[in-house]
Amino acid sequence: MDQFGASVSDLVIPLLEDLGIELVDVELDDSKNGKTVRLLIHKSQGVTLGDCQQVIESTRPILDVCGLIKHSWDLEVASPGLDRPIVTKADFRRNLGRTIEIRFQSDSEEKIKKTNGVLKRVDSKKVTLQHSSDGVIQISISKVKQATAKLTW
Numbered sequence: 001m002d003q004f005g006a007s008v009s010d011l012v013i014p015l016l017e018d019l020g021i022e023l024v025d026v027e028l029d030d031s032k033n034g035k036t037v038r039l040l041i042h043k044s045q046g047v048t049l050g051d052c053q054q055v056i057e058s059t060r061p062i063l064d065v066c067g068l069i070k071h072s073w074d075l076e077v078a079s080p081g082l083d084r085p086i087v088t089k090a091d092f093r094r095n096l097g098r099t100i101e102i103r104f105q106s107d108s109e110e111k112i113k114k115t116n117g118v119l120k121r122v123d124s125k126k127v128t129l130q131h132s133s134d135g136v137i138q139i140s141i142s143k144v145k146q147a148t149a150k151l152t153w
Contacts, residue, residue: 035073047079086147
């Protein structure tokens with residue numbers, strides 16, 4: 001999460017926790033037509049339209065007052081969906097036992113590597129995957145660039 005996302009997170013997480021909602025990610029869409037702040041939220045029972053409206057009503061006044069965005073802007077709130085990115089440690093924990101794909105910064109090289117496997121363990125610093133051919137792989141969470149669950153139908 002970039003500095004803007006971290007600032008927004010610091011402001012809205014306490015409000016969302018009171019509502020029983022978890023903030024998954026903050027996105028800023030900066031187009032010619034203006035800026036859109038998008039809050040992606042999670043709720044264990046599923047996110048409803050009412051939840052999204054409640055988050056907008058609770059967070060918009062605080063984001064207006066804090067002045068992080070100097071020009072006109074819109075606020076969108078949504079569930080990340082089935083193919084959602086895995087961003088937070090809580091996201092990783094929710095996906096224990098599932099096959100995930102991770103793009104990460106290699107320790108030995110400058111390039112981004114990609115791997116997948118069954119998520120076996122998550123701690124404060126790393127995730128552990130069981131890969132079918134490479135055995136156990138440990139990846140530092142700080143090196144993860146993108147992670148997603150592999151959907152099976």
